[in-house]
Amino acid sequence: MNEPSWLENVRESLARKALPPSYVRRILKELADHVEDLQEDAMGGELDIPGRLGKPEDVAAAASASYRPRGLLRSHSVAPGVVFGLSPLLLLPVAFVAAWTFTAWVLARVVERTEWIDERLDSLRHGGAGVEFFLSCFMSVVTIAIPIVLVSAFYRWLARRSGVASAWGNACAVVLAVVASAPAWVATLSPIPGESRLSVAVLSVEGWLPLRLIQFALPFIVFCLLPWDARTTPESKSST
Amino acid sequence: MRNKRTNPDFLNGVPELLVLSLLSRRAMHGYELVQAIRRATNEVLEFGEGCVYPTLHRLEADGLLTSSRLSVAGRSRVVYRLSASGRKQLTTTRSAWELVVAAIKQALEGDDDERTVMA
Numbered sequence: 317m318n319e320p321s322w323l324e325n326v327r328e329s330l331a332r333k334a335l336p337p338s339y340v341r342r343i344l345k346e347l348a349d350h351v352e353d354l355q356e357d358a359m360g361g362e363l364d365i366p367g368r369l370g371k372p373e374d375v376a377a378a379a380s381a382s383y384r385p386r387g388l389l390r391s392h393s394v395a396p397g398v399v400f401g402l403s404p405l406l407l408l409p410v411a412f413v414a415a416w417t418f419t420a421w422v423l424a425r426v427v428e429r430t431e432w433i434d435e436r437l438d439s440l441r442h443g444g445a446g447v448e449f450f451l452s453c454f455m456s457v458v459t460i461a462i463p464i465v466l467v468s469a470f471y472r473w474l475a476r477r478s479g480v481a482s483a484w485g486n487a488c489a490v491v492l493a494v495v496a497s498a499p500a501w502v503a504t505l506s507p508i509p510g511e512s513r514l515s516v517a518v519l520s521v522e523g524w525l526p527l528r529l530i531q532f533a534l535p536f537i538v539f540c541l542l543p544w545d546a547r548t549t550p551e552s553k554s555s556t
Numbered sequence: 557m558r559n560k561r562t563n564p565d566f567l568n569g570v571p572e573l574l575v576l577s578l579l580s581r582r583a584m585h586g587y588e589l590v591q592a593i594r595r596a597t598n599e600v601l602e603f604g605e606g607c608v609y610p611t612l613h614r615l616e617a618d619g620l621l622t623s624s625r626l627s628v629a630g631r632s633r634v635v636y637r638l639s640a641s642g643r644k645q646l647t648t649t650r651s652a653w654e655l656v657v658a659a660i661k662q663a664l665e666g667d668d669d670e671r672t673v674m675a
Contacts, residue, residue: 347606349633350587350606369606378607378611379613384618481641
């Protein structure tokens, strides 16, 4: 069997396996390169291509048994960088805003008046640092920590499911940690009526430092609690 | 036509171990890798060379290898290299393999001992 007919037979055998055309093209190209190398090494001598490369149907069977669909993240070299390096910069702030909006909506629904918060703050204005601390912590947990945990768990799941290199997961955790430490709730209770404020400070030194450190650590904690568990190689079904 | 003998079932996983081990030394394209396997095993392990590509593609899909198309000796070739996950997998698989080899060796030597005692 000469080289073109062997490759043609492999092509026909692969066609019967219903493999994606792009994968068939790839394996045929590599097999053609291999045949070319064999011919160069044989230097014009007799070459038993099926004897060296295997029967076409065996090669096709091995290709079919070994084929794994490649997801978007594995098909494009820049995709992991975009998904795990850049998208957290957008998704985590969106999650913060969504949590803040949801919390404000819930509070408005509960008291039916949005000015309730300001009134309550005024009523607490003599509470001192303890009340300020409690308010900052409560709002941080509800509108910052929970989004951080949920978004980190999502990326951890995505990294594991897509099977990208663990370095992408680590890079994602770093990006999430930096973004996570940016916002902080600041409760300021003023003895002057109407001057008490509950606000969000972003990228400033305001807020309680340990809270920001916890926010920074949360993505790493989530990533550690959900270990990487590198995928194992399944047993080969090919007849190599 | 000479057909390649199919390896018995207990050799499942051996091609993957060889591929990971050889690629841990340096990046190679398919033909280079096949030659390296032949040399490394003194041609004891015979297999259809065409079947190495599905194995490479599967290991790549599992994240254990990465590939890139490079120009080698004036020709465009797909060159494979081990990923970080692949190195971890190699360590695990090698340990498991060494355990199996030690167990089989012990079993075979035990058989010899029994025959010696019987004699």
